[in-house]
Amino acid sequence: xxxxxxxxxxxxxxxxxxxxxxxxxxxxxxxxxxxxxxxxxxxxxxxxxxxxxxxxxxxxxxxxxxxxxxxxxxxxxxxxxxxxxxxxxxxxxxxxxxxxxxxxxxxxxxxxxxxxxxxxxxxxxxxxxxxxxxxxxxxxxxxxxxxxxxxxxxxxxxxxxxxxxxxxxxxxxxxxxxxxxxxxxxxxxxxxxxxxxxxxxxxxxxxxxxxxxxxxxxxxxxxxxxxxxxxxxxxxxxxxxxxxxxxxxxxxxxxxxxxxxxxxxxxxxxxxxxxxxxxxxxxxxxxxxxxxxxxxxxxxxxxxxxxxxxxxxxxxx
Amino acid sequence: xxxxxxxxxxxxxxxxxxxxxxxxxxxxxxxxxxxxxxxxxxxxxxxxxxxxxxxxxxxxxxxxxxxxxxxxxxxxxxxxxxxxxxxxxxxxxxxxxxxxxxxxxxxxxxxxxxxxxxxxxxxxxxxxxxxxxxxxxxxxxxxxxxxxxxxxxxxxxxxxxxxxxxxxxxxxxxxxxxxxxxxxxxxxxxxxxxxxxxxxxxxxxxxxxxxxxxxxxxxxxxxxxxxxxxxxxxxxxxxxxxxxxxxxxxxxxxxxxxxxxxxxxxxxxxxxxxxxxxxxxxxxxxxxxxxxxxxxxxxxxxxxxxxxxxxxxxxxxxxxxxxxxxxxxxxxxxxxxxxxxxxxxxxxxxxxxxxxxxxxxxxxxxxxxxx
Numbered sequence: 242x243x244x245x246x247x248x249x250x251x252x253x254x255x256x257x258x259x260x261x262x263x264x265x266x267x268x269x270x271x272x273x274x275x276x277x278x279x280x281x282x283x284x285x286x287x288x289x290x291x292x293x294x295x296x297x298x299x300x301x302x303x304x305x306x307x308x309x310x311x312x313x314x315x316x317x318x319x320x321x322x323x324x325x326x327x328x329x330x331x332x333x334x335x336x337x338x339x340x341x342x343x344x345x346x347x348x349x350x351x352x353x354x355x356x357x358x359x360x361x362x363x364x365x366x367x368x369x370x371x372x373x374x375x376x377x378x379x380x381x382x383x384x385x386x387x388x389x390x391x392x393x394x395x396x397x398x399x400x401x402x403x404x405x406x407x408x409x410x411x412x413x414x415x416x417x418x419x420x421x422x423x424x425x426x427x428x429x430x431x432x433x434x435x436x437x438x439x440x441x442x443x444x445x446x447x448x449x450x451x452x453x454x455x456x457x458x459x460x461x462x463x464x465x466x467x468x469x470x471x472x473x474x475x476x477x478x479x480x481x482x483x484x485x486x487x488x489x490x491x492x493x494x495x496x497x498x499x500x501x502x503x504x505x506x507x508x509x510x511x512x513x514x515x516x517x518x519x520x521x522x523x524x525x526x527x528x529x530x531x532x533x534x535x536x537x538x539x540x541x542x543x544x545x546x547x548x549x550x551x552x553x554x555x556x557x558x
Numbered sequence: 559x560x561x562x563x564x565x566x567x568x569x570x571x572x573x574x575x576x577x578x579x580x581x582x583x584x585x586x587x588x589x590x591x592x593x594x595x596x597x598x599x600x601x602x603x604x605x606x607x608x609x610x611x612x613x614x615x616x617x618x619x620x621x622x623x624x625x626x627x628x629x630x631x632x633x634x635x636x637x638x639x640x641x642x643x644x645x646x647x648x649x650x651x652x653x654x655x656x657x658x659x660x661x662x663x664x665x666x667x668x669x670x671x672x673x674x675x676x677x678x679x680x681x682x683x684x685x686x687x688x689x690x691x692x693x694x695x696x697x698x699x700x701x702x703x704x705x706x707x708x709x710x711x712x713x714x715x716x717x718x719x720x721x722x723x724x725x726x727x728x729x730x731x732x733x734x735x736x737x738x739x740x741x742x743x744x745x746x747x748x749x750x751x752x753x754x755x756x757x758x759x760x761x762x763x764x765x766x767x768x769x770x771x772x773x774x775x776x777x778x779x780x781x782x783x784x785x786x787x788x789x790x791x792x793x794x795x796x797x798x799x800x801x802x803x804x805x806x807x808x809x810x811x812x813x814x815x816x817x818x819x820x821x822x823x824x825x826x827x828x829x830x831x832x833x834x835x836x837x838x839x840x841x842x843x844x845x846x847x848x849x850x851x852x853x854x855x856x857x858x859x860x861x862x863x864x865x866x867x868x869x870x871x872x873x874x875x876x877x878x879x880x881x882x883x884x885x886x887x888x889x890x891x892x893x894x895x896x897x898x899x900x901x902x903x904x905x906x907x908x909x910x911x912x913x914x915x916x917x918x919x920x921x922x923x924x925x926x927x928x929x
Contacts, residue, residue, distance in 0.1 A: 298772060324772070328765055328768050328772070332764035337574065341573065345567075346773065349567075
């Protein structure tokens with residue numbers, strides 16, 4: 242049991258209703274100071290509603306939320322200077338340069354001696370300081386958004402889907418920035434639906450589905466407790482393997498015409514399958530055995546296809 | 559109140575405005591173009607001087623004298639139309655709205671009247687004109703006045719009924735001087751209404767407002783900075799319009815402390831209406847359409863461009879319900895008539911409307927998402 246004083250965020254029985262729709266349903270969790278907390282969920286699961294309540298933008302229907310020991314419904318102006326926020330689908334003033342934008346936000350926070358150059362260097366925007374926001378690419382905009390979220394040197398940084406819509410290279414650039422924040426000891430509340438991102442960056446992962454918190458723990462603990470199997474992938478030359486595996490009591494799935502996936506309990510199962518296929522003279526082109534990842538845990542818990550494959554850039558509730 | 563946040567937001571708005579050429583054009587250049595165009599039209603109307611095409615079918619000494627008399631009015635320059643041609647066709651071919659035809663035997667008829675006292679003798683001059691032209695009536699009125707004067711002189715008796723015009727104003731004003739206050743009121747209304755609607759809907763749609771809600775700036779500070787921004791634009795736009803009016807048309811308008819006072823209340827009124835619109839119309843395009851729906855009737859019915867007395871009675875009553883009417887009248891009372899009592903009355907009405915609309919605007923403006 243952690244000491245409440247060590248909690249950056251405490252959410253207790255939080256519920257948010259919009260008419261008859263329950264967007265967030267009796268959700269409770271805590272975020273420790275200095276950890277990267279990743280909030281996962283499919284689109285419409287209630288991620289953004291929850292995070293916007295914590296950020297003091299929305300009011301809860303019931304339950305309590307405290308940030309740095311203060312109730313969000315009563316202490317907005319004490320909380321806001323101590324947090325930094327990158328909202329979902331971040332945007333800024335089109336005709337301000339990168340430097341002007343950071344200067345503007347630093348003035349809103351009444352920052353004394355803001356380290357604008359340091360922030361620009363942190364998010365690697367040195368070559369773009371005179372560029373207007375409207376001329377920045379998606380990745381550069383997100384990096385500027387992260388710099389804005391840090392302009393007041395916050396204790397907690399909220400990043401709501403910071404890499405959505407970015408190409409793989411831009412996404413990795415943002416990850417590098419987030420790893421830098423982690424090294425600085427900042428508490429990071431990361432909302433995402435990219436499992437790889439959460440697995441790479443997060444100390445703690447919470448999964449929300451249909452407004453309810455369905456799992457929480459470290460990525461490895463979640464995998465350990467929810468995915469006690471190995472994923473075996475077989476490249477096959479003919480279709481007899483599918484039937485052979487089914488006869489052995491396994492449940493293979495077909496990814497591509499020549500690729501089968503099958504969940505097995507342990508290494509002994511792998512040996513059994515390989516031996517059986519060899520005995521039957523069934524040729525194998527290739528194979529891969531690995532532990533399941535967070536994505537598979539997520540799919541198992543939420544019962545949904547990979548959200549990245551049909552990621553919607555609209556605003557989640 | 560964090561004045562640093564207010565000032566920083568004001569600077570952001572001004573920088574964005576200076577870098578947005580379209581906004582600059584419609585805020586500063588468009589009203590100036592309006593003044594130049596309408597000012598030129600009204601300038602001609604104030605001192606009507608035109609070229610009159612005359613076909614002299616008589617070609618005598620007395621018909622030439624008549625033409626000379628027309629030119630001596632100082633308001634007509636005569637251009638001769640070939641006597642052998644068809645005057646109607648000539649008018650069509652040359653796109654003229656008026657040709658005066660002096661008939662054959664004009665001199666003989668005149669001599670019969672003057673020399674022989676033959677009261678049955680007369681001469682009919684013909685106006686060949688385009689009735690669809692809006693300016694032809696005033697030209698024909700001027701000609702008729704000249705001919706009436708000639709007839710009077712020929713009768714040999716002094717005029718019995720004479721007229722004298724006494725202006726209710728301290729000095730004679732030209733129409734352009736009535737037009738400019740209306741244009742100022744219209745330009746400030748447009749900038750404040752559209753400025754507020756565009757800024758708020760665009761930033762809300764883009765999510766910038768949501769980001770600002772996570773910073774220490776409050777809704778009141780944001781609104782105050784926007785009001786200051788709209789007021790600065792109103793002052794800049796007014797200075798530009800007045801500078802052009804003085805430089806090009808040499809207008810005579812009284813510039814006094816009423817002007818900024820009236821502009822402040824106008825900005826509050828239309829920024830308030832803009833805030834109410836953006837609360838209920840979410841999309842930027844719909845909000846702009848709603849702003850147009852409010853702005854255009856007000857622009858044409860409030861007496862910005864022509865006196866409301868030209869409109870039917872029910873429309874005049876309606877005009878007196880529109881805030882822009884009181885702004886037009888307040889500015890004219892202050893700048894043209896220099897009637898401080900009337901200005902105070904109109905300004906009091908505007909102040910009341912501004913306070914009411916602005917309070918409602920603040921109350922309905924959402925900053926945090928409470929829904």
